[in-house]
Amino acid sequence: MDKPYKSVKKTLYRLFLVTGCGIGLFIKLGLYRGKIKWYTLMYYTNWSNFFVFVLFLFLLLFPEYDKSKKLLNIKGGVTMMILLTGFIYHFLLNGKDFDMQPITTAEGLGSFLLHYYTPFLVFLDWLLWDKKGMFFQKAALFWSAIPYIYMILIFWVASKGSFIPNQNTNYPYKFIAVDLLGWERVLVNVIALSACYIAAGYVYVGFDKLLSKAMQHKR
Numbered sequence: 001m002d003k004p005y006k007s008v009k010k011t012l013y014r015l016f017l018v019t020g021c022g023i024g025l026f027i028k029l030g031l032y033r034g035k036i037k038w039y040t041l042m043y044y045t046n047w048s049n050f051f052v053f054v055l056f057l058f059l060l061l062f063p064e065y066d067k068s069k070k071l072l073n074i075k076g077g078v079t080m081m082i083l084l085t086g087f088i089y090h091f092l093l094n095g096k097d098f099d100m101q102p103i104t105t106a107e108g109l110g111s112f113l114l115h116y117y118t119p120f121l122v123f124l125d126w127l128l129w130d131k132k133g134m135f136f137q138k139a140a141l142f143w144s145a146i147p148y149i150y151m152i153l154i155f156w157v158a159s160k161g162s163f164i165p166n167q168n169t170n171y172p173y174k175f176i177a178v179d180l181l182g183w184e185r186v187l188v189n190v191i192a193l194s195a196c197y198i199a200a201g202y203v204y205v206g207f208d209k210l211l212s213k214a215m216q217h218k219r
Contacts, residue, residue, distance in 0.1 A: 010129050011063070014056050017121045020113050021053045027110030039163045042172045044150055045089065048081040049114045051146075052122055072134040076208075077143040079122050080201055084147065086119030092175065126208075133212025140201025147197060151176065151190065 028046060030037035040046055055078050058065070065071050094100055100115070101108035136142070157163065158170040158178070171177040175189045 007063070011060065013121075013125065013128075014060055017118065017125065018053060018056045018060060020121070021049050021056070021118045024110045024113030024118065025049055025053060027106050028114055032106060039165065042154060042157060042164065044147075044172070045085050045114050047150060048078075048085045049118055051078045052082050052118055056122075056125075066129075067131055069134045072130060073136055073139055073142075075126070075130070076135055076139055076204070077146060079126055080140075080143045080197070080204065081146055082119045082122045083200075084197060086115055089115040093173070132208050132215060135205045135208055137205075139205055140198050143201050144194065144198050147194075 025046060026032055028043075029040050055075060089098070094115075098111075100111045103109050103112050154171065154176065155178070162170045164170070164172060169177040169180050171179070174180060175193075176186050178186050181189075
């Protein structure tokens with residue numbers, strides 16, 4: 001059971017996380033202008049941040065589920081989702097397909113919150129607060145299902161036409177743009193990304209177990 005001061009710190013931490021994530025979604029979905037930009041729902045960034053927002057809001061409202069093994073495995077999957085968002089944006093998209101505007105602008109602040117603030121705080125939340133050694137053996141494989149569901153949906157939506165303004169493709173990201181790269185290149189990209197994602201998931205599970213063993217030795 002958490003000590004009172006630790007529980008308060010965790011609650012305040014998660015409140016900051018949810019607030020920042022919520023502000024980022026409010027901006028990037030266009031709600032701050034009074035009207036939702038429906039095409040933004042095609043972006044994985046908004047998907048992953050929405051999952052983070054819902055999960056951590058649930059944990060704030062129902063903290064008694066914090067030690068649930070099933071919920072910790074779901075949280076592990078959401079953590080992988082949001083880390084994928086951060087890594088892909090930083091290493092593959094920023095300065096190439098997307099240019100982050102200055103953080104002093106609304107759009108720049110929204111991008112920073114969704115691509116950097118939220119991924120870092122979610123990872124740190126796992127490191128600081130979660131009970132270690134609770135992940136299922138094949139959790140990394142289960143976690144990969146969400147990106148696959150996203151891709152299937154995006155391929156279906158893109159096949160219906162162009163919904164994203166000011167782009168020369170029907171797809172939200174060029175590395176999966178079949179109309180620009182062709183199916184062969186896109187499949188290579190998807191397979192490579194899937195392999196990296198699943199491998200990273202197993203590394204995450206393994207590191208979690210190592211931390212669990214280290215904590216047990218300290219007792």
